[in-house]
Every structure is written in structure tokens, then in C-alpha cells.
Amino acid sequence: xxxxxxxxxxxxxxxxxxxxxxxxxxxxxxxxxxxxxxxxxxxxxxxxxxxxxxxxxxxxxxxxxxxxxxxxxxxxxxxxxxxxxxxxxxxxxxxxxxxxxxxxxxxxxxxxxxxxxxxxxxxxxxxxxxxxxxxxxxxxxxxxxxxxxxxxxxxxxxxxxxxxxxxxxxxxxxxxxxxxxxxxxxxxxxxxxxxxxxxxxxxxxxxxxxxxxxxxxxxxxxxxxxxxxxxxxxxxxxxxxxxxxxxxxxxxxxxxxxxxxxxxxxxxxxxxxxxxxxxxxxxxxxxxxxxxxxxxxxxxxxxxxxxxxxxxxxxxxxxxxxxxxxxxxxxxxxxxxxxxxxxxxxxxxxxxxxxxxxxxxxxxxxxxxxxxxxxxxxxxxxxxxxx
Amino acid sequence: xxxxxxxxxxxxxxxxxxxxxxxxxxxxxxxxxxxxxxxxxxxxxxxxxxxxxxxxxxxxxxxxxxxxxxxxxxxxxxxxxxxxxxxxxxxxxxxxxxxxxxxxxxxxxxxxxxxxxxxxxxxxxxxxxxxxxxxxxxxxxxxxxxxxxxxxxxxxxxxxxxxxxxxxxxxxxxxxxxxxxxxxxxxxxxxxxxxxxxxxxxxxxxxxxxxxxxxxxxxxxxxxxxxxxxxxxxxxxxxxxxxxxxxxxxxxxxxxxxxxxxxxxxxxxxxxxxxxxxxxxxxxxxxxxxxxxxxxxxxxxxxxxxxxxxxxxxxxxxxxxxxxxxxxxxxxxxxxxxxxxxxxxxxxxxxxxxxxxxxxxxxxxxxxxxxxxxxxxxxxxxxxxxx
Numbered sequence: 207x208x209x210x211x212x213x214x215x216x217x218x219x220x221x222x223x224x225x226x227x228x229x230x231x232x233x234x235x236x237x238x239x240x241x242x243x244x245x246x247x248x249x250x251x252x253x254x255x256x257x258x259x260x261x262x263x264x265x266x267x268x269x270x271x272x273x274x275x276x277x278x279x280x281x282x283x284x285x286x287x288x289x290x291x292x293x294x295x296x297x298x299x300x301x302x303x304x305x306x307x308x309x310x311x312x313x314x315x316x317x318x319x320x321x322x323x324x325x326x327x328x329x330x331x332x333x334x335x336x337x338x339x340x341x342x343x344x345x346x347x348x349x350x351x352x353x354x355x356x357x358x359x360x361x362x363x364x365x366x367x368x369x370x371x372x373x374x375x376x377x378x379x380x381x382x383x384x385x386x387x388x389x390x391x392x393x394x395x396x397x398x399x400x401x402x403x404x405x406x407x408x409x410x411x412x413x414x415x416x417x418x419x420x421x422x423x424x425x426x427x428x429x430x431x432x433x434x435x436x437x438x439x440x441x442x443x444x445x446x447x448x449x450x451x452x453x454x455x456x457x458x459x460x461x462x463x464x465x466x467x468x469x470x471x472x473x474x475x476x477x478x479x480x481x482x483x484x485x486x487x488x489x490x491x492x493x494x495x496x497x498x499x500x501x502x503x504x505x506x507x508x509x510x511x512x513x514x515x516x517x518x519x520x521x522x523x524x525x526x527x528x529x530x531x532x533x534x535x536x537x538x539x540x541x542x543x544x545x546x547x548x549x550x551x552x553x554x555x556x557x558x559x560x561x562x563x564x565x566x567x568x569x570x571x572x573x574x575x576x577x578x579x580x581x582x583x584x585x586x587x588x589x590x591x592x593x
Numbered sequence: 594x595x596x597x598x599x600x601x602x603x604x605x606x607x608x609x610x611x612x613x614x615x616x617x618x619x620x621x622x623x624x625x626x627x628x629x630x631x632x633x634x635x636x637x638x639x640x641x642x643x644x645x646x647x648x649x650x651x652x653x654x655x656x657x658x659x660x661x662x663x664x665x666x667x668x669x670x671x672x673x674x675x676x677x678x679x680x681x682x683x684x685x686x687x688x689x690x691x692x693x694x695x696x697x698x699x700x701x702x703x704x705x706x707x708x709x710x711x712x713x714x715x716x717x718x719x720x721x722x723x724x725x726x727x728x729x730x731x732x733x734x735x736x737x738x739x740x741x742x743x744x745x746x747x748x749x750x751x752x753x754x755x756x757x758x759x760x761x762x763x764x765x766x767x768x769x770x771x772x773x774x775x776x777x778x779x780x781x782x783x784x785x786x787x788x789x790x791x792x793x794x795x796x797x798x799x800x801x802x803x804x805x806x807x808x809x810x811x812x813x814x815x816x817x818x819x820x821x822x823x824x825x826x827x828x829x830x831x832x833x834x835x836x837x838x839x840x841x842x843x844x845x846x847x848x849x850x851x852x853x854x855x856x857x858x859x860x861x862x863x864x865x866x867x868x869x870x871x872x873x874x875x876x877x878x879x880x881x882x883x884x885x886x887x888x889x890x891x892x893x894x895x896x897x898x899x900x901x902x903x904x905x906x907x908x909x910x911x912x913x914x915x916x917x918x919x920x921x922x923x924x925x926x927x928x929x930x931x932x933x934x935x936x937x938x939x940x941x942x943x944x945x946x947x948x949x950x951x952x953x954x955x956x957x958x959x960x961x962x963x964x965x966x967x968x969x970x971x972x973x974x975x976x977x978x979x980x
Contacts, residue, residue: 252910253902283898283912285928318895319929377882419881420807421896422903494806494881494967495764495975502976508705509808511670515640516809523639525670541672542706580881582969588882589889 209344210361214368214393215435216240220337221349224330226278226316226323231349233330236391237272237303237338242433243395244270245402246311247409249426256281256288257312260296261427264308268398270431271309273389274299275350277374278316279323282424291322298331303338315374315387315425316352343391347372350387353587358458360451364443367394367436373455375426377418377464377588388413388428388455394444395434404445405430412452415484415575418463419584420492460576461558465583468500469559475572476565478522483566483573486523489513490562497580503555505548507537514564527567532560596731597748601755601780602822603627607724608736611717613665613703613710618736620717623778624659624690624725629818630782631657632789633698634796636813643668643675644699647683648814651695655785657818658696660776661686662737664761665703666710669811678709685718690725702761702774702812703739730778734759737774740974745845747838751830754781754823760842762813764805764851764975775800775815775842781831782821791832792817799839802871802962805850806971807879847963848945852970855887856946862959863952865909870953870960873910876900877949884967890942892935894924901951914954919947 221234246265248258264270274295281288292312300307314322347357351374358373375386396404409428430448461469472491477483490496493513499506510530514523530538533554537546554560608621633652635645651657661682668675679699687694701709734744738761745760762773783791796815817835848856859878864870877883880900886893897917901910917925920941924933941947 251899251902252904253898253912280895283895283925283929285913287928317893318898319925320895321929421880421882421899424899424902493808494971495808498972498975501972504975504977506704508667508670508707511640511705512638512808512811515638515811517639525640526672538670538706541674542670542708580972582972584881585885585888585967585969585972588885588891590891 207344208357210359210370212361212363212368213341213343214370214391216393216433217343217391218338218340219343219346220334220339221345222330222334222337225326226276231345232278233276234346234349235272235274235299235334235338236343236346236389237305238431238433240433240435241269241271241309242431243398243401244268244429244431245398245405246427246429247405249423251422251424253283253424255314255425256284256292257314257425258427260289260292261311261313264311265429269309270311271305272299272303273311273313273429275313275387277350277352279314279320280316280318280425281314281322282318284319284321287321291324294324295327298328302331302335311429313387313425313427315350318424343370343372350374353377353464355462358455360454362447362451364394364439364447367392367439369394369447369451371451371455373459375423375459376462386413386423386426386459390430390448392432393434393436394432394439395437396432396444400441401430401432404448407445408449408452411449412456415573416456416460417488417492417575417577418460457576460578463578464587465581466578467581468579470500470562470577470579471559471574472562473572473574474564474566476567476569477571478569480571480573483571484575486514486517486564487573487575489517490564491575491577494580500555500560501579501581503552505551505555507532507551510562510564511538523566529565531563594731595744597746597757599748599750599755600728600730601757601778603780603820604730604778605725605727606730606733607721607726608732609717609721609724612713613663618732619665620663621733621736622659622661622686622721622725623730623733623776624692625818625820627820627822628656628658628696629820630655630785630788631816631818632785632792633814633816634792636810638809638811640670640811642701642812643671643679644701644812645814647676647679648698648700651698652816656696657698658692659686659690660698660700660816662700662774664737664739666701666707667703667705667812668701668709669705671706671708674708678711681711682714685715689718689722698816700774700812700814702737705811730757730759737761740764740851742849745842747841749834749838751781751826751834754779754826756834756838758838758842760846762810762846763849773800773810773813773846777817777835779817779819780821780823781819781826782824783819783831787828788817788819791835794832795836795839798836799843802960803843803847804875804879804962804964805847844963847965850965851974852968853965854968855966857887857949857964857966858946858961859949860959860961861951861953863954863956864958865956867958867960870958871962873901873904873951874960874962876904877951878962878964881967887942887947888966888968890939892938892942894919894938897949897951898925910953916952918950
């Protein structure tokens with residue numbers, strides 16, 4: 207099992223199988239030995255999971271001491287009973303660890319519309335505090351997986367402090383002001399307001415630039431705890447490190463997108479605003495016709511033009527000013543570039559990372575987004591998810 | 594070959610192969626013996642085909658006498674040369690038929706980014722007027738096909754008049770104020786203003802309610818000619834007939850969607866506005882996760898909740914007021930309906946037409962949209978389109 211090279215001080219965790227759907231890891235708790243500064247961002251989906259309002263309430267004062275996360279069941283569209291269930295999970299975990307329930311942020315991910323199996327959860331939570339250990343966040347990274355094929359995790363030192371991030375999510379990914387599940391733990395000392403600002407900046411440039419299938423999860427959560435045990439850090443370095451780690455985890459998620467065989471990175475520049483660059487880049491990375499062409503290595507670059515042009519409601523595009531390139535191969539510059547070798551383009555499209563670059567010729571802003579191809583395997587995975 | 598039961602007076606047509614890409618029908622002209630009232634709606638895609646501005650210009654005065662349509666090449670993203678080419682096609686067709694170029698509406702559909710093969714077109718247009726015949730609009734319905742597996746056409750009598758409609762389009766379908774290619778011909782006498790109003794009403798309730806893959810074609814055009822040879826009609830009957838025919842053609846297009854095995858009809862009612870009902874219905878019918886679940890007959894109804902909830906930016910949804918049903922099977926009414934048989938739901942999902950019904954509990958407006966499932970075949974068709 208892949209591990210992490212270093213760990214932040216004062217965090218312990220445990221991950222186990224409580225039998226929610228099968229015998230894989232489906233439950234994890236990550237706790238700090240001392241109360242930590244905290245920040246979080248959540249899905250904007252109106253049919254959000256029962257854990258979301260509870261987590262939002264608990265992080266409001268900028269302080270948390272633990273995350274509790276179950277996979278395989280999202281506890282979404284479960285009405286009042288769903289809320290009562292997740293509150294009970296939080297209370298039991300708190301009693302077991304000696305932490306106030308208000309200092310615990312819960313998350314659930316998995317199938318929508320089923321109640322949590324409370325008997326199994328109660329039985330498993332009883333006595334689990336004896337299993338909490340330092341240095342095993344890599345097991346938590348596995349326990350939060352659903353259809354992921356591999357865990358996503360990163361560790362980095364900033365001065366004397368350590369920052370670790372874990373993430374999951376390979377489908378239903380079109381984050382809207384938040385993301386799939388991702389958790390960051392650091393022993394740096396950072397005030398809650400600063401932490402929230404750092405997290406928002408990192409999320410806006412990473413997870414919010416990711417799409418797998420245009421579907422927005424009901425459970426998206428990204429949260430961070432900073433327990434201060436390593437003292438102060440250089441905040442410029444910390445912000446850069448958090449941003450960089452979030453982008454790396456985002457690319458990990460995109461390349462493990464359901465059924466994905468290729469990572470797609472789309473950069474739109476010379477836009478009149480960041481918003482315009484992002485909308486057009488998302489339109490390209492989300493287009494099923496672009497995604498299937500990348501999968502099939504079909505040099506059908508006209509679909510990029512289509513995806514740029516369909517953003518017509520908000521955008522003033524001038525096709526004569528547009529340039530379209532795949533890697534170094536420019537295919538369109540106001541009109542089709544003559545003598546482009548479709549064979550060369552086809553061979554480029556066989557790479558595992560495809561870069562699409564569009565210049566709009568309108569201004570000076572740019573955005574980069576990530577996604578993946580659309581494959582037979584995406585259809586198979588999602589045609590038989592609950593069956 | 595399927596034919597039409599009756600034909601409007603005074604329309605002649607010819608359809609042939611000019612060798613644009615292969616040996617199938619790829620070129621058709623439909624002309625009225627006399628100038629006709631006319632109306633049209635076009636794609637809002639900014640990267641629109643060269644034919645679009647020319648057609649828009651020619652229909653502006655409410656009068657047309659012919660449609661000329663080629664398939665297999667969309668003449669999109671082809672710069673100034675593309676415009677010069679389509680103007681030449683229109684001029685040559687006009688000379689051949691003795692019709693002013695300004696009374697001809699051109700359309701092109703097919704691959705994006707390639708110039709029209711003008712030598713072949715010039716050779717084929719020369720002398721084709723001798724091939725124009727009445728009663729063969731069903732051959733035109735074939736000539737406009739690209740990846741369609743069957744032609745779409747309808748005929749209907751309104752009093753003494755006849756209305757015929759043909760349509761094509763099975764991918765890149767998320768019309769935006771217009772539609773894929775569709776043409777209506779009638780011998781009823783109708784003023785241009787009235788005709789435009791009828792067409793807009795019909796399109797808004799039919800083609801604009803259709804999605805195959807959220808991608809908006811660069812060539813969408815719907816147009817109608819009314820040559821008046823049958824005299825006046827009851828306009829209420831005509832409007833109803835045009836709407837009904839447009840909805841039928843829309844359902845034909847949806848069930849022939851690229852790779853589709855099932856037609857999906859989504860109705861959202863009890864909405865606070867038509868716009869809200871339409872946005873939520875489209876969010877459901879466009880969700881890749883809903884589309885793959887329908888394909889796999891996976892009773893994963895939670896994805897409907899997800900797709901409703903993800904319209905969070907514009908919508909005030911209250912999950913407690915929402916009802917979700919598949920056909921007669923209610924699965925969610927503010928919370929999961931107990932004792933729903935997932936086996937019964939699974940067996941319903943094996944039908945070839947799936948009805949999803951959502952009530953929002955907010956108001957009195959409703960909308961119905963159409964789409965299709967997402968299958969291995971969609972991925973295959975679009976992974977190797979140009980190769």
C-alpha cells in the first residue's frame with residue numbers, strides 16, 4: 207500500500223470496514239490531538255447530503271478537531287431521518303474521542319436515497335478510539351474512495367510544518383463553489399480567517415476547474431484543519447503549497463475520472479475576463495463530442511470550434527480572431543490552417559495527457575481547466591452502479 | 594423506401610449524390626413553383642456555418658422560393674472562403690432554376706473545418722433542374738441525413754392544404770433558440786408574420802425541448818415555406834398541426850439520437866415558471882449519470898434528485914416538496930418512498946420509452962423535454978467520426 211513520506215504532528219486516524227455495502231474500507235475518522243483552526247467549502251447542490259448542513263454549522267466558528275467520513279452511502283434525499291442519523295454518528299464519535307460534537311465535521315459519499323445502516327455504524331463506532339494511530343492518513347485516503355481506482359494523496363513540507371491532502375471523486379464532478387471530498391491536515395499555526403481565504407483561493411484555481419461529467423455531487427466538501435503544533439509558517443509559501451497541492455490532487459482526480467483513459471487540460475487565454483476564459487474552457491472540457499473524439503484519437507478539431515461557439519449567450523466571440531491548438535499543433539487561426547497533418551494530430555491524440563489551447567484574441571485573461579475523455583467504461587460503470 | 598402519403602401542391606425537389614464524402618445522397622434542392630411566404634430560425638452558436646448568415650439575410654423579407662441543402666460537410670470554421678463558396682452554390686442553383694439567389698435559403702451539415710468541394714458541386718448543379726420532380730420530398734429527407742439511421746418526415750392535411758415536415762440530426766443537439774435541420778413545406782396561404790409566429794411557437798415547444806448531448810450544432814436551421822396554392826386555412830388548426838408535427842419530429846430525432854436505445858421524456862410540473870420547469874427538466878435529461886442509468890436499467894433514482902439539485906444557481910428548490918416518479922412508480926415524496934420495489938423500477942427501465950415525472954410543489958407551470966440514453970454506441974460513433 208502506498209504511504210506518505212511525512213505527517214503533520216498531532217493528527218491520528220483510523221479507517222475500517224463497517225459493512226455499509228461490501229467488505230471494503232468505508233469509514234474513517236481523522237482527529238487532531240488539540241482543537242484546530244478550520245475552514246471548509248461545500249456543494250451548492252440543493253439536494254445536498256444530510257452531512258452538509260451539519261458540517262456547515264460546525265465549522266462556522268472556524269474551529270474543528272475531527273473529520274468523520276463514510277463512503278458507499280451518500281445519505282442524500284433521506285429527509286429528516288437522514289439528518290438525525292448523521293447527528294447521532296457525530297455524537298457517538300465525539301463521545302468515543304472525548305471531543306465536542308460541534309468540533310466534528312461529517313461527510314458521506316456514495317449512493318443517493320438510502321438511509322445509513324445505523325446498527326452497523328453504532329456497533330463499529332463503539333471502542334474505535336483504541337484504533338486511532340498517527341501516520342496512517344494514507345489508509346483514510348483509501349477509505350473515502352467510491353468508484354475511484356486509486357487513492358489520491360500528497361504531502362509537502364513548508365518550513366517546519368507539514369501539509370497533507372487527500373481527495374476522492376471520479377464521477378458526478380462539476381464542482382460549483384466547492385468540490386468532491388478533499389481534506390487537508392497541517393500542523394502549521396494559521397488563524398481561521400486566513401485559513402478560509404487560503405482554502406478558497408486554492409479551490410477556485412483547482413477543484414473548481416475540474417469537470418468529469420457536468421454532474422454536481424450532492425456531497426462535495428473540502429475542509430482543512432491547522433492544529434498549530436509546528437508553530438508559524440511563511441504564509442506566502444503556505445498559500446503556494448496549498449494551491450499547488452490542490453492542483454495536483456485535481457489532476458489526480460481528472461485522470462482517474464470514471465472510465466478515463468486520458469487527462470485533458472484546456473487553457474483559454476486572450477480572454478476579456480477570467481470568467482469568460484473559464485466558461486469557454488469548461489464548455490470544451492465538458493463537451494461529450496470533444497471527450498469522445500479525444501478518447502478515439504479522432505482529429506476532429508472542428509468540435510473545439512463548436513464548443514467555443516456554443517457559449518453564445520454570455521460571450522462575444524469573433525471566430526476570425528480565434529486560434530486553436532493541440533499541444534504544439536495549430537489547427538485553426540481565423541480559418542483552417544493549411545497543410546495541417548491530420549496524421550500528426552491523430553498521433554498526438556494517442557498521448558495520455560492532451561493539452562488543448564485556445565486564444566480568443568480579445569484581452570489578457572486566462573484560465574486552465576481539467577477533465578477526462580468519455581469512454582465505453584464510463585458508460586459501463588454508470589449503467590450498473592447500484593445493480 | 595418509405596414515402597409520404599400526400600404532398601403540398603407546387604413543390605418540386607431533387608436529391609442526389611455529388612460525392613462530398615462518399616456515395617450516399619448528400620445534396621438536395623426543394624423549390625416552390627411560385628414565390629412563398631417564409632420564416633426561419635437559426636443556431637445561436639457563434640461559430641456558425643457559412644450558410645447561416647446567408648440564409649438569415651435571404652429570409653429577412655419573409656419570402657423564399659427554394660431550400661438548397663448539402664450534408665457530409667458543415668462549411669463551418671471555413672473563414673471568408675466558406676462564405677464565398679456557399680454564395681456561389683446559391684447563385685448556381687438560382688441560375689439553374691430561374692430563381693433569384695435572394696429567394697434561396699442554403700444549409701450545410703456534416704464535418705466542421707473543411708472547405709466545400711466546389712468542383713464537384715459545380716459539376717453536379719449543372720443541369721440538375723431537369724431532375725426536379727413533385728412528390729419526392731421523402732428522398733430529400735434522406736439526403737439531409739448525417740449519422741441519422743433513418744429519415745424523419747411527416748405529412749398532414751389541414752382542410753384543403755397539406756403540411757409536410759422533414760428533419761435530421763442525432764448528435765450535437767442542444768438547440769438554442771433554433772434547432773438541427775428541419776424544413777416544412779405547405780401549400781396553405783399564410784402571411785410571413787403569421788408564419789414566423791407559428792414557427793417560433795412550434796419550435797419553442799418541440800425542437801428547443803430536445804437534447805441529445807448538450808452540444809449545440811453550428812448549423813441548426815428550421816425553415817418553412819407556404820406557397821399559398823391551396824388557399825386559406827383555419828389558422829388555429831394550422832398552428833396546432835405545425836406544433837404537433839414538430840413535436841413528433843422531435844421525438845423521432847430523440848429516439849434516433851446517436852447510439853440511443855431509449856427515448857427519455859421528462860416532465861417537470863408544479864414549477865414557479867415555465868423557465869424553471871424547462872431548466873430542471875433539461876438538467877435531468879442532459880445528466881450523463883441519468884442517461885447511463887437509463888441505458889443500464891439501473892434503478893438509481895437518486896441521480897434524478899442530484900440533477901434537480903444541481904440547478905442551484907437559478908432555482909429555489911425545496912427537497913421536502915419534491916416528488917419523483919418513473920412512469921407510475923413514485924420513488925420519492927419529500928423522502929424516499931418506503932417499500933418501492935427496485936425490481937419493479939428496474940423492469941420499467943427496460944422499456945423503450947422512459948417517462949420521468951418530477952413535481953416541485955412550488956407553482957403551476959410545467960414543461961416537457963425529450964432526450965435519449967447514453968450508450969457504448971454513442972462513444973463508438975463519436976470516437977471515430979472523421980477517421
